[in-house]
Amino acid sequence: MVKAVVLGAAGGIGQPLSLLLKLNPDVTELGLYDIVNAPGVAADLAHIATPAKVEGYLKDDDGLQKVLTGADVVVIPAGIPRKPGMSRDDLFKTNAGIVRDLATGIATTAPNASVLVISNPVNSTVPIVAEVFKKHGVFDPKRIFGVTTLDVVRASTFVSEILGDRSLATSIAVPVVGGHSGVTIVPLLSQSSHPLPPGFGGSDLEALVKHIQFGGDEVVKAKGTGSATLSMAYAGAEFANKVILALKGKKGIVAPTFVHLAADKAGGEALKKEIGTDLEYFSAPVELGPNGVEKIGGIGKITGAEKALIAAALPDLKVNIDKGVSFIEAPKL
Ligand SMILES: NC(=O)C1=CN([C@@H]2O[C@H](COP(=O)(O)OP(=O)(O)OC[C@H]3O[C@@H](n4cnc5c(N)ncnc54)[C@H](O)[C@@H]3O)[C@@H](O)[C@H]2O)C=CC1
Numbered sequence: 001m002v003k004a005v006v007l008g009a010a011g012g013i014g015q016p017l018s019l020l021l022k023l024n025p026d027v028t029e030l031g032l033y034d035i036v037n038a039p040g041v042a043a044d045l046a047h048i049a050t051p052a053k054v055e056g057y058l059k060d061d062d063g064l065q066k067v068l069t070g071a072d073v074v075v076i077p078a079g080i081p082r083k084p085g086m087s088r089d090d091l092f093k094t095n096a097g098i099v100r101d102l103a104t105g106i107a108t109t110a111p112n113a114s115v116l117v118i119s120n121p122v123n124s125t126v127p128i129v130a131e132v133f134k135k136h137g138v139f140d141p142k143r144i145f146g147v148t149t150l151d152v153v154r155a156s157t158f159v160s161e162i163l164g165d166r167s168l169a170t171s172i173a174v175p176v177v178g179g180h181s182g183v184t185i186v187p188l189l190s191q192s193s194h195p196l197p198p199g200f201g202g203s204d205l206e207a208l209v210k211h212i213q214f215g216g217d218e219v220v221k222a223k224g225t226g227s228a229t230l231s232m233a234y235a236g237a238e239f240a241n242k243v244i245l246a247l248k249g250k251k252g253i254v255a256p257t258f259v260h261l262a263a264d265k266a267g268g269e270a271l272k273k274e275i276g277t278d279l280e281y282f283s284a285p286v287e288l289g290p291n292g293v294e295k296i297g298g299i300g301k302i303t304g305a306e307k308a309l310i311a312a313a314l315p316d317l318k319v320n321i322d323k324g325v326s327f328i329e330a331p332k333l
């Protein structure tokens with residue numbers, strides 16, 4: 001029995017993500033919540049012939065509490081998206097409060113759920129969730145995840161294009177580490193499961209790195225009114241489905257995700273040493289288990305250029321993380 005909940009379920013990401021979760025036969029209950037339209041989306045999805053029972057709630061009548069009761073996995077795509085000219089950090093002033101309030105609901109009603117944060121800026125909203133949980137005395141770093149899967153999906157897609165075979169896209173794995181905005185997105189292309197063609201380097205490699213780092217901006221520019229929704233729903237469902245499989249006991253599932261490095265003390269400390277930082281959060285390949293984060297993997301062998309990309313990511317990451325932490329100002333534990 002798995003209850004999955006989507007907070008922000010009526011939005012551009014929320015609706016297709018809820019559809020994809022409804023298609024997962026392991027999901028037995030699907031709870032949808034939004035400040036608008038969630039009951040309608042739920043009524044629509046409820047007619048699909050898959051096991052999940054679907055319910056939708058609004059803010060009135062304790063909707064948040066109702067939807068979160070019994071939740072195993074909570075995915076949060078609530079909040080405003082970027083428009084052209086905005087950075088992800090520009091979303092902070094609106095989305096920080098939204099994520100804080102939703103995290104408060106989770107901390108009080110479903111403190112043992114795994115929380116998957118999609119709302120931007122992820123580098124700040126994940127620390128916000130963690131600080132809210134600390135404030136309520138229910139913080140477990142193993143269960144709070146920043147969803148960075150879209151960066152991994154983009155890397156696989158773009159590498160398949162360079163290899164001239166899109167059919168490889170689903171099997172290509174490229175670790176993407178760091179965070180989820182601009183230069184904090186660090187693809188480790190030298191570790192691609194399918195190596196780039198011999199001689200691929202220089203400005204071609206730099207352009208590929210930028211394509212992955214700023215893929216989100218490309219979509220924002222092309223849409224003009226919002227950001228990636230369909231590819232994000234795909235990526236969000238892919239990550240949520242992995243978390244659910246691991247909850248159900250499947251072993252050996254590894255996915256890059258933005259986590260608090262105390263989620264695996266030994267792995268987290270080793271990673272900090274490897275990248276030369278005292279940051280508390282980083283996106284790294286994480287092994288998932290029934291309790292959430294099982295093991296935080298290291299970076300491994302990378303090129304000098306990739307080392308430079310990680311070094312360039314650290315200052316921005318620190319600013320983003322500190323901003324999220326100080327928004328809540330939890331008492332020091
Ligand atoms: N992590 C990632 O890789 C990505 C993250 N995003 C982020 O996801 C977020 C959502 O994007 P879209 O779905 O395109 O936006 P959207 O505006 O289409 O949908 C957001 C939904 O959140 C709802 N909402 C607002 N306040 C709420 C609250 N307090 N409680 C519950 N629901 C609330 C809105 O009513 C709306 O239905 C944005 O912050 C965006 O930047 C987008 C793409 C990729």
Ligand SMILES: O=C([O-])CC(=O)C(=O)O
Pocket residue numbers: 081082088120150215216217219220227228
């Ligand atoms: O670019 C944005 O604002 C949305 C996002 O995070 C992405 O598409 O990676």
